[in-house]
Amino acid sequence: MQAYYFRPWTTQLFLRAGIGEGMSVLDIGSGPGDVSFIAAEIVGPQGSVVGVERDPAAVEAARRRAEHTDIVTFANAELDEFDSDRRFDALVGRFVLTHLPDPATTLHRPTRLVRPGGIVVMHEMDMGNLDVSFPRCQIWNDCYALLVRLFQVHGLAPDFGRRLTNVFLDAGLPWPDVESGAMTGGKPGPTLHAWLGSAVQAVEPLLVRAGIELPENLTVDDSLTETLERAVSASRSLVMGNTHFGAWTRVDESHRSE
Numbered sequence: 448m449q450a451y452y453f454r455p456w457t458t459q460l461f462l463r464a465g466i467g468e469g470m471s472v473l474d475i476g477s478g479p480g481d482v483s484f485i486a487a488e489i490v491g492p493q494g495s496v497v498g499v500e501r502d503p504a505a506v507e508a509a510r511r512r513a514e515h516t517d518i519v520t521f522a523n524a525e526l527d528e529f530d531s532d533r534r535f536d537a538l539v540g541r542f543v544l545t546h547l548p549d550p551a552t553t554l555h556r557p558t559r560l561v562r563p564g565g566i567v568v569m570h571e572m573d574m575g576n577l578d579v580s581f582p583r584c585q586i587w588n589d590c591y592a593l594l595v596r597l598f599q600v601h602g603l604a605p606d607f608g609r610r611l612t613n614v615f616l617d618a619g620l621p622w623p624d625v626e627s628g629a630m631t632g633g634k635p636g637p638t639l640h641a642w643l644g645s646a647v648q649a650v651e652p653l654l655v656r657a658g659i660e661l662p663e664n665l666t667v668d669d670s671l672t673e674t675l676e677r678a679v680s681a682s683r684s685l686v687m688g689n690t691h692f693g694a695w696t697r698v699d700e701s702h703r704s705e
């Protein structure tokens with residue numbers, strides 16, 4: 448469900464970064480394969496995509512999804528250990544750097560598998576802004592804050608997106624171009640309400656396990672999307688979701704030979 452909302456951001460970012468037909472792409476932290484399949488659609492039948500993922504169950508699920516295509520393959524490996532004789536035209540990743548204890552060092556390694564002049568493009572979220580409705584819609588802000596809190600209790604930086612320039616530079620890459628945009632909405636209709644409603648519903652067991660208290664009177668079930676929609680309509684608010692950050696650059700020869 449969440450992948451559906453993020454797909455347009457990732458697709459536009461990859462095109463903007465210069466990924467195109469016929470390219471070979473390495474996708475780091477490929478999970479169930481969504482990003483690899485986005486890349487595959489862009490590179491087409493003359494191109495190829497390799498996803499690298501540490502979780503064997505995710506790799507298995509991704510491989511099942513790739514049964515009918517020979518453009519996309521998946522390797523089960525740690526990023527710090529993955530190696531290849533190939534040189535790729537592009538390295539891509541989404542929502543993976545934020546999970547790494549030392550993102551710059553881990554990013555540096557696979558960038559050495561990118562040919563000189565090749566592209567490195569990373570997509571991350573930023574949830575550093577907690578003021579996500581105007582006029583204030585309390586239930587919207589409360590639900591959003593639950594997602595942020597969950598990141599924090601797991602030791603993840605909710606404001607990772609804005610760190611991308613630093614991570615690229617620390618990985619020894621040239622200064623990246625960066626673009627960002629927030630998911631915004633409020634107009635009656637299900638889109639952004641359904642995003643937040645389904646996100647909170649999906650993580651509810653994790654919230655409970657982490658001991659994060661739900662706001663009083665908040666019922667987390669299938670009705671949450673509708674509750675949010677009603678509240679936002681009543682306060683006539685513009686509401687926001689995550690801010691997406693995309694950073695991209697091109698690898699130069701000095702970087703590769705380090």
Ligand SMILES: C[S@@+](CC[C@H](N)C(=O)[O-])C[C@H]1O[C@@H](n2cnc3c(N)ncnc32)[C@H](O)[C@@H]1O
Binds near residue numbers: 477479547
């Ligand atoms: C939040 S998921 C994102 C999956 C995918 N990129 C997407 O956007 O749909 C992050 C993925 O990175 C993987 N991952 C995290 N650290 C890794 C590492 N050191 N080596 C390989 N995979 C890793 C996780 O197992 C997880 O599947």
